[in-house]
Structures are given as structure tokens and as C-alpha cells.
Amino acid sequence: MSGELNRGSPVWERVSASLDPGASLLVIIGPRGSGRLRCARSWLGTGGRIVDYSQMPTGTTPADAVKEVLAHLNEHPDVRIAAVLPPAPEAYELAQRPDAQLVRGPDLFLTVTEVERLTAPTDLRPAAAPAPGMDAVPARSAEQLWRMTGGWLYGVETLSADPAAKVKVANALGRAIAPWVSHLDPNGFLHEAAFLPIFTEDMLQAFYAQRTERVPGLAQLAEACLILPAPNGEWIMAELVRRELRASMQRRNPDRAEQLDTLAVAALARVSEPGAAVVAAVERRTWRGLGSVLEEHWVDLFMTNPRMLRYAAHKIPAGIARGELFTAALKILAAAGKDRMNLPFPTAEPDYAEDRTAQNIRKLTEDYFRRPSSSAVTAGLVELGFLRIQGHYEESGHCGKRLRRVISQAAAAERVRPVLAGMAELQCGMSLHIAGRLIEAVNAYEAAMHWGASVDHSFIQANAAANLALAHAQAGNTQTAREWADRADSFLARTKWGTKMVGRGAQLARIYIAWHELDRQGMDAGLALLPAEPDNDEFWPLHAELLTLRERFFGSADAGLHRIHHLRSTRAYAAQSPMAVRTLAHAELVARVALDPLAMPGSLPVDSPELRNVQAYLSLQSGNVDAALATLHRTLSASKGGWRPRCLARNLQLLASAVPDPLGADALEIIRENYSADGELIDLLWLWQDPQNQDGLRDTLGLTEEQTRRLDCFKVPHRGHVEDRAALTERELEVLAGLRLGKTRTEMAAERHVSVNTIKAQTSSLYRKLGVTTREEALTKGKLWGY
Structure with missing residues (x-):
């Protein structure tokens, strides 16, 4: 370092610009190592006197x-x-004299530009040789030095002279800053x-407010030389200052240091x-601290960045994070x-008992439920x-009912x-x-809407x-x-993560509406x-x-049936x-009766209103009104x-009462009343299939050309127009299955350990019963009849 720089203060050009040259007293209040004496010499020049009480000799106040x-x-x-004094009230009071000027501690710390200017000459000299056995430390940039030392x-x-002297500098900085701050x-x-x-005012308030009434502000921390403004406008604490103050606390009171870390993380959250x-x-x-943040804010993370939640859960040491609840949470x-x-879909057959x-988690949650809280x-x-x-879907529903009481x-x-x-x-x-x-699901969704609206939380409101x-x-x-789908759109516009997942319900709802x-x-x-094709969204069955x-109405019902079988x-x-x-079950039945109106089973696979309506309509088509x-x-x-x-x-009931005649005026009036009360075209579809009802429906309901066009585009099965289905033997069904798979007679004979002639005879019997002469015709008729 040049002798000229060593004699003068590197901050003097900046500091002197704010001083009155006519002052006779300069009060300098700054920590050791900040260049306070060099600043004093720069102000005095060749004359004057330095009174240095910065170290406060023993017994001196x-x-x-x-x-x-x-x-x-x-x-x-x-x-x-030039008086170099400690940061005491008396020193600041002295600086208030009319003939005095003040240089504060923060004024003495170099800016990035001043660091760059100060260290520039060192580029001309070789770096200090590393200690034996140690690798050379690369020189740091001016900004790196500034951020490290403040x-x-x-x-x-x-x-700048010895890049490897980091520990030495840190220790010296700790010895200088600690008494200064004290x-x-x-x-x-x-x-x-x-x-x-x-470092922000909000952060200081969140960190200190619960422990002291006098919350320090950014200005107070800056006056204490603990923080300084970075070129980007943010306040930072020098790396070595932070390290030394933290290390000092950890040496003196490790429990307190851990508590402060926890408080800081909670304040940041x-x-x-x-x-x-x-x-x-x-x-x-x-x-x-991580556990505290997760306990308080896991739900916020889940709705904005669940991968961060997963990252946090995996970082917690195994010795701390234990138990089946934690393991289950990781799986989710x-x-x-x-x-x-x-x-993921379940890969093993569910057996809750x-x-x-699952049983152990149930016991754990029951213990928690005795003390209703966030946990x-x-x-x-x-x-x-x-x-x-x-x-365990049904048990999850039971759990949802229990949890709603706890909430x-x-x-x-x-x-x-x-x-x-x-x-x-x-x-x-x-x-x-x-x-x-x-119905219970709707109640829960409405409660979610209430809570989301109470804090205007777009994710919750959009999903609900x-x-x-x-x-x-x-x-x-x-x-x-x-109405709900439109409201969901307004909330989705403000949702940051998971919009496709959150909005899936509204998308499916609109397709159901279009179907109606x-x-x-x-x-x-x-x-x-x-x-x-359906993905692994939990609403995949509805998709x-x-x-x-x-596909049943505008494509291939066989393709729809194949999808159902594949998904199952x-x-x-x-x-x-x-x-x-x-x-x-509903989708399968709709596809089956499209292929073969005789395929309606005697007993429904699921007892639901949708399937019962299909069953009633097909009974009408076969003439079984009762x-x-x-x-x-x-x-x-x-x-x-x-x-x-x-x-x-209700509409089908009116249709059944009128068979075989067209719907009467009274029936049409009832249908009109039903239709005017939020009715949809789907309600009229099966009534429209009988041409003798179309004029009455069109006139009574005032149907437009577009509505009648839509009704004409949809065709539903008519059982009375399907020929009687022949009963096939087990062997004939095996032959039909072989034909469907494209097998030859020789292959079918070898599989069943019979002669080719036997297969020929069974094939002839099959063709005769189906009334066909070719493989293609046999497959078409077999599909029609549900074989």
C-alpha cells in the first residue's frame, strides 16, 4: 500500500465535502480499525492536535x-x-458546539468505489505466498471485499494484501465491533x-416487537455500524460482522443462539x-426454526410452492423428524x-382393517383431535x-366428517x-x-369458500x-x-400455482353443462x-x-366401452x-346400450337415479310400462x-302414462313448467325420440331451430327395433372370441386340444345362429348382441 494512502484517509474526499472548513473542533466517533485517526490527521493537515480517547483509558469516563x-x-x-471519542452522549453533545463538526462511525466505512480505488495499486504487486500446505486464495473483487468487511x-x-487472512480479520473485527455496539x-x-x-423495518418489528417495547430501527443499526446500504438499495450486514457476532453468542449462550435463529426464521416467514x-x-x-415455520405456514407453502415444502421435509434430519404421520406427509x-x-394410484388392494x-395414523389423529388446534x-x-x-376412499370420507368437527x-x-x-x-x-x-362435500366446499373469503385467499376460493x-x-x-364456474374463473386469475389442478372442477362442470x-x-x-385421456387427477372418473x-353420441361407443374396461x-x-x-357404471351402461339395446341388465350394477332412468326408458321401449x-x-x-x-x-313418468298415445296437453303443460324451472334439453331427449311428440314439445316449449337441431342430433336406443338375440353355447362363444383375436382354426384347435374339424363345426353353428357368412359379419353381429 502506498505511503500517500497510508498517511491520508481514503474516505476524506467524501467526508470533507460535508464539513465546515472554518470549524476549530472535529469530533470523530467511530470504532477501532475504521481509520478514525487517519481521518483526524487528514483534517488537521500539518498542524493542530489529536485528542484520542477512543479507547477510554481505565478510570476515565x-x-x-x-x-x-x-x-x-x-x-x-x-x-x-480533532477529538476521537467513544459513542457516548457527552461526545455527541460536544459535537453540537457552534465551532464543532462531527464525523460518525458510518461515515468512516468505505464505499465500493473507495474500496476499488484503495485496492487498485495492489494489482501491481504479487499476492502473498500461501502458508505451507495451504492452497492460494484468489484475490477478491472490490465489491466482494466490501460485502465481507462492510x-x-x-x-x-x-x-487486499493477504486474501488468506480472513480469520485474522474476522477476529479483529469482532474485537472492534463488539465494544463499539455495547x-x-x-x-x-x-x-x-x-x-x-x-434487514427491513418490518423485519425488525417482527423480530424484536414481542421482546422489547423499543424496537431498533434501520437507522439505529446503521449508526452502530452493523448494517450499511448496498449498491442495489438493500441494507446488508458485513459477512465477517455477522459471523463474529453469531459466533460470540453461540460461544456464550448456545441455547439463546438457537432461539434467536428460530425467532429470525419465524420473523422472515x-x-x-x-x-x-x-x-x-x-x-x-x-x-x-424450520419446524416452527412448517407448522405455522405449511399450508401457505402447499398453495404456492409445494415442492419447497417437500424440500424442507427432506432436509429435516431423520433423528428429528420421526413417526408415521411425518412419513405419510412425505408420501403426499x-x-x-x-x-x-x-x-399416485394405489398399487395394493386396499384393506383398511x-x-x-392407516390404523396407527388414526390413533395418532384421535389423540390430536382431543385438543382441537392447528396441529x-x-x-x-x-x-x-x-x-x-x-x-381407502370411504374411510377418507369418514375421516373428512370427523375432521370437519375438529375444524x-x-x-x-x-x-x-x-x-x-x-x-x-x-x-x-x-x-x-x-x-x-x-351433499356433505358441497357443505365442506361452502365452508372452505367462507374461510377463503375471510382472508381473500384466491387459491382456496378458486378451488372451492x-x-x-x-x-x-x-x-x-x-x-x-x-355461477360457481364463473366465480372460479375470477379467483383463478389471481392464483399463482396449480391453476390447472385448481380449475379442473370448473372445466369438468362446463362439459357437464354442455352435455345437459x-x-x-x-x-x-x-x-x-x-x-x-384421463390423467391421475382425483376427478379422473368424471373425465x-x-x-x-x-363418444357414445358423436363417435364410437365401442371406443368408450374399451376405455372403461382399460381404466378398470x-x-x-x-x-x-x-x-x-x-x-x-353409468358410462359403461350408456355405451353398452348404444351397441346393443338388449344389453340392459336385470339388476343395475349401481343403484343410482341415472341408471334407473336408463332402465325405465328401455322398459318403455320393450313395452313393459309397469x-x-x-x-x-x-x-x-x-x-x-x-x-x-x-x-x-318425472318426464318419463308422463311419457309412460301416455303410451301408446302422444303426450297430452296436460302432460305437456307439466313438462313446460318443469322446463321453465332451470330445465335443459337433456330432460326432453327421450321424449323427443317419439316423432308423435315433437310438434307438441316444439310448440308448447317454444323450441328454437338450434334446440330442435340438437335434439335431432342425439339418438337413444330403441329396444323394439332390435331382433331377438340367439343364445350361444360356451364353445361357440370361445370360437367368437378367437375370431375377435384374429386366430386361425388351427390355432384355436391347438389351444383347446381338439381337432380342426371340431372347430369348423362349431364355427358353422356360430355363423348359422348369428345369420352371417363371414368373420367380419360375425364380429359385427356379436358386438351388436353384446357378445
């Missing part, structure tokens, strides 16, 4: 130091004096700022986004993708998700955040929905509104479904926004049903959820059932 300075001023009024002169000069803050609160990851707090906690290995978090949750993990709600949510992943109790005692309560109600609704308990739209669309409440409107283009437009309905075989256990059983009326009576007398199936059942 700040008042004594000030008295000596005043004595010098009185004895030598014509001599300029512009502390001793540190900058030492590290002068300003005898209670030690300012030291604690070293545990903060960022409150003023910033929780993900930043997670990263800070992991970097510091503050596991208690493993499904977090870039923009949605990719929940034999699932020991209890979180435990219940883990159980919900785990049960769904394992395929209510915790909310009454103000022991749960609205965001957590909203997320929990949302997931309860999902479990109840999948368990086929649609979308699922409400879907639930109402399934039940046929199309007008309500439209007999709107082919609307169905196609909605389906085009979804994957071509499969809608695809099959669309590849998702064997997921297809056992009550939602899947009901919707897939059977149709009996089936419709079951639907209309049941306490459960959505608006649309009941409306259709």
Missing part, C-alpha cells in the same frame, strides 16, 4: 474525556483539535440483529414468503409437481391424504388460522366427494368454487354450476382443454364418463372409489337425487 477536550480548546483557542478500513487493507446498546439487543437474514424462511432455516441448520408431498399434485399404518387439523389433513393415496371446534377457540381452516375444509370436501357423499361448480353440475343443478344442453361443440371445446358420453384394469383399486364405481313406472317411482320417492335425474324421471 466520557465526561472526563470531554472535559479534557474543552480544556485544550480553552488553552489553545487558535489550535484546531468497508471497514483495517479489513479491506489486510485482505456502548450504544448495553442490553445487547442490537447484537441479535446478526441472526436476521434480511411473517414479512416475506414462507419459502424464503425455509431456505434460511435449512442454510442455518435451524431445525427448530412426493406427489408435488411443477404445476399440480400428481397423486389390515393396513397397520390437530394438520394431523387430520395428513390422514385424509394418506387414506386417499392408499385407496369447527378449533375455530371456535381461535386456535386455527383461516387459511388452514379453509384448506382443511377443501380437502374434507374432496374426500367426501370421492366417497360419493355429494371450481369444486362447487362440479358438484352442482353432477347433480344437474346447471344454473348454480354456471346437448351442445356438442361445447363438449368438444371443454374436452380439448383437458388431457386426451372418463364425459369422454364416453361424448389399469386402475383396479382407484376404480373402486364410490365416485368411480358410480360414474364408470316395470318402467315401478322403476321411476323408486327414483321420485327417494330422498336423495339431483334435480336433473328427478326432472327426467
